[in-house]
Amino acid sequence: xHAFDLATAVRGGPGSWKATVDxxxxxxxxxxxxxxxxxxxxAALGEVDHPHPMVVSAQFLAPPAAGPAxxxxxxxxxxxxxxxxxxxxxQDGRPLLEALVGAGxxxxxxxxxxxxxxxxxxxxPVDECVRGQADIPGRVRLNILDHLDVRxxxxxxxxxxxxxxxxxxxxxxxxxxxGRPPDPLALVQAVDALPPTSFELGxxxxxxxxxxxxxxxxxxxxxxxxxxxxxxLWRDGWFDEDAExxxxxxxxxxxxxxxxxxxxxPA
Amino acid sequence: xHAFDLATAVRGGPGSWKATVDxxxxxxxxxxxxxxxxxxxxAALGEVDHPHPMVVSAQFLAPPAAGPAxxxxxxxxxxxxxxxxxxxxxQDGRPLLEALVGAGxxxxxxxxxxxxxxxxxxxxPVDECVRGQADIPGRVRLNILDHLDVRxxxxxxxxxxxxxxxxxxxxxxxxxxxGRPPDPLALVQAVDALPPTSFELGxxxxxxxxxxxxxxxxxxxxxxxxxxxxxxLWRDGWFDEDAExxxxxxxxxxxxxxxxxxxxxPA
Numbered sequence: 001x002h003a004f005d006l007a008t009a010v011r012g013g014p015g016s017w018k019a020t021v022d023x024x025x026x027x028x029x030x031x032x033x034x035x036x037x038x039x040x041x042x043a044a045l046g047e048v049d050h051p052h053p054m055v056v057s058a059q060f061l062a063p064p065a066a067g068p069a070x071x072x073x074x075x076x077x078x079x080x081x082x083x084x085x086x087x088x089x090x091q092d093g094r095p096l097l098e099a100l101v102g103a104g105x106x107x108x109x110x111x112x113x114x115x116x117x118x119x120x121x122x123x124x125p126v127d128e129c130v131r132g133q134a135d136i137p138g139r140v141r142l143n144i145l146d147h148l149d150v151r152x153x154x155x156x157x158x159x160x161x162x163x164x165x166x167x168x169x170x171x172x173x174x175x176x177x178x179g180r181p182p183d184p185l186a187l188v189q190a191v192d193a194l195p196p197t198s199f200e201l202g203x204x205x206x207x208x209x210x211x212x213x214x215x216x217x218x219x220x221x222x223x224x225x226x227x228x229x230x231x232x233l234w235r236d237g238w239f240d241e242d243a244e245x246x247x248x249x250x251x252x253x254x255x256x257x258x259x260x261x262x263x264x265x266p267a
Numbered sequence: 268x269h270a271f272d273l274a275t276a277v278r279g280g281p282g283s284w285k286a287t288v289d290x291x292x293x294x295x296x297x298x299x300x301x302x303x304x305x306x307x308x309x310a311a312l313g314e315v316d317h318p319h320p321m322v323v324s325a326q327f328l329a330p331p332a333a334g335p336a337x338x339x340x341x342x343x344x345x346x347x348x349x350x351x352x353x354x355x356x357x358q359d360g361r362p363l364l365e366a367l368v369g370a371g372x373x374x375x376x377x378x379x380x381x382x383x384x385x386x387x388x389x390x391x392p393v394d395e396c397v398r399g400q401a402d403i404p405g406r407v408r409l410n411i412l413d414h415l416d417v418r419x420x421x422x423x424x425x426x427x428x429x430x431x432x433x434x435x436x437x438x439x440x441x442x443x444x445x446g447r448p449p450d451p452l453a454l455v456q457a458v459d460a461l462p463p464t465s466f467e468l469g470x471x472x473x474x475x476x477x478x479x480x481x482x483x484x485x486x487x488x489x490x491x492x493x494x495x496x497x498x499x500l501w502r503d504g505w506f507d508e509d510a511e512x513x514x515x516x517x518x519x520x521x522x523x524x525x526x527x528x529x530x531x532x533p534a
Contacts, residue, residue, distance in 0.1 A: 054477075054505075054526075055326065055477060055478040055526050057324040057325070057326060057367070057478055057480055058324070058367075059322065059324060059343075059351055059367045059369055061343055061344040061351055062344065076326075076328055076362050076365060077328040077329065077362075081504075082477065084326055084328055084365075086365060095343050095344075098343060098351075098353060098367055100324070100325075100326045100365055100367075100478075102326055102477060102478060106503070107503050110502070110503055112500055112501060112502040113468075113501045113502060113504075114433075114434075114435065114468055114500070114501040114506075115499065115500050115501070115502075116434070116435065116497075116498070116499045116500070166381075167381075167383070168381065168383065201380075201381055210321075210322060210349065210369060211322045211324055211367075211369060211480065211482075213324055213478065213480045213524065215478075215507055215524075215526050217500055217502055217505075217507075218502065230383075231383070232382065232383045232519070232522065233379055233381070233382050233383070233484055233519055233522075234379060234380045234381040234382070235377065235379040235380060235382075235484055235485065236373070236374050236377055237348075237380075238321075238484075239381075240482055240484075240522055252499070252500055255499065255500075255507055255524075257480065257482075257522075257524050259321075259322050259482050
C-alpha cells in the first residue's frame with residue numbers, strides 16, 4: 001500500500017467515518033489543503049455509486065491538527081451520470097472543512113470534443129527543474145515533500161533566492177516519491193502541491209486556503225504531472241489561484257481554483 | 268423595492284428560511300443558476316456577522332420548479348475576517364442546491380496590491396452590442412431577460428445566426444432593467460447572466476450547471492457590468508466556463524467558474 005492511500009484511509013461508515021490526519025502531509029504544523037481535500041473526497045467516494053470524483057468544492061474553516069478526525073458524509077443525489085455527497089471533516093466536534101463531492105465516471109481514452117488551443121505548458125524538462133526541499137534553513141519543515149517529489153520551474157523560484165518574480169505564477173512537476181501512479185484522487189492532491197503563487201509576490205508566510213474547487217477532467221496517465229498555477233488579483237489580503245494539471249500524455253486532467261489569504265508580515 | 272430583491276427575498280430564520288423561486292428568472296421552465304445562487308446567498312447572509320459574500324461555492328443537484336422553497340442555513344464558522352454558512356435549498360423535502368457561503372467585508376476603494384496585466388475586456392460599446400431577446404422563435408422563453416438587460420458582443424452571437432464561433436466564449440454587458448445598482452449579490456447573478464459558452468460550440472440545448480463557484484473581489488460601481496466567459500475543455504459531455512465581471516470603473520469585481528453539461532441532441 002502506498003503512503004498516500006494510507007494517509008487518506010477512512011474507516012467506518014456509512015454516515016460517520018474515522019480517519020487520521022497524517023503528520024507526514026503537513027507544511028510546518030498545518031496539513032496541506034490538497035491532502036485534506038483528498039481525504040474528504042475518499043470518504044465521499046465510500047458512499048456514492050460512481051467511482052471517480054468529477055467536481056469537488058470545499059471551504060476550509062480552520063486548520064486541523066495532525067491526529068484523529070471524523071468525517072460525516074451525507075449523500076445528496078444519486079443520479080445516472082453523477083452522484084453527490086457532502087462531507088464535513090471535524091475534530092472534537094468542531095467542523096474544520098466542508099466539501100461537496102460530485103462523483104461520476106471518467107473515461108480513459110476519449111479525445112476532447114473541443115479544447116482551447118495552447119496545449120500543455122511549456123515547462124523545462126524535469127532534470128532542469130529544482131527539486132523541492134523539505135528542509136530549508138529559516139523556513140518551516142515541509143513534511144509533505146517526504147511524500148511528494150516536486151520539481152519547480154527555475155523561472156518561478158525567485159522567492160527562494162530573494163528575487164520574487166512579482167507575479168502570481170508557479171510551475172512544476174509532481175509525482176509521488178514511492179512510485180504510486182496518479183489517479184483522480186491524486187489529482188485532488190496535486191492541484192495544491194506546489195508552493196503558493198503568493199511566494200512570488202514576496203509573501204512567504206503561510207497562505208491559508210479559504211476555498212478550493214477541483215474539476216477532474218480525465219484519468220491521468222502514469223508518470224509526472226505538470227502543474228501550472230496562475231493568479232489574477234491580490235486585493236485586500238486575498239488572492240485567487242488557478243491550477244491546471246496535465247498528465248504525461250499531454251492531456252489536461254484537472255483544473256482547480258482557490259481563494260487564499262496573503263498578508264505581508266507587519267514591518 | 269427592486270425586482271431582484273423581491274425575487275431573492277427570504278423570510279423566517281434563523282435555521283430555516285422560506286422563499287419563492289420566482290418564475291420571472293427562468294430560462295424556459297428552469298430557474299437560472301445565478302439567480303438561485305443569489306437566493307441561497309441571501310439566506311446565508313441572514314445568519315452571519317459579515318455584510319458581503321466573499322466566496323460562494325455551490326453544487327446544483329436538480330432544477331427547482333418555480334414556487335415555494337425552503338432554505339436551511341447552518342452556520343459553520345464565525346471568524347474575524349470571514350464567517351461561513353452552509354445553505355441547502357429544498358422543495359418538498361428534496362435538496363436541490365447546496366451552497367457554502369463565506370462572508371466578509373469588501374472594501375470600496377482600496378487599489379489592488381497586484382493585478383495581472385491586461386485590464387478590463389475589450390468589449391464593443393453597449394450600443395454596438397446586440398440586446399438579448401426574451402422571445403426568439405423556436406427557442407424557449409427567457410423570462411430572466413425581462414429583468415436583466417443583456418447586450419451581447421456581436422463576435423459571440425454566431426450561434427443565434429447559425430454560425431457558432433466554435434469556441435467556448437461569450438461576452439456582454441449586464442445591468443438590471445429596473446435600474447437597481449449592482450452590489451455583491453447582483454454579481455452572483457451576473458456571473459451566470461449571459462448565454463452559456465456551449466452555444467458557440469453549436470450546442471444550443473440547456474447547459475445544466477453542476478457546480479458554480481463565485482469569488483467576490485470588490486464592491487461594483489454603479490452602471491453596466493462587463494461580463495466575459497471563457498472555457499477551456501469540452502470533454503465527455505462536460506465543459507468548464509470561467510466568468511469575469513468588471514465594473515463601470517474598470518475594476519475586476521467577480522470571478523466565477525462553473526462545470527456544466529453540453530450534449531448534442533441525438534442525430
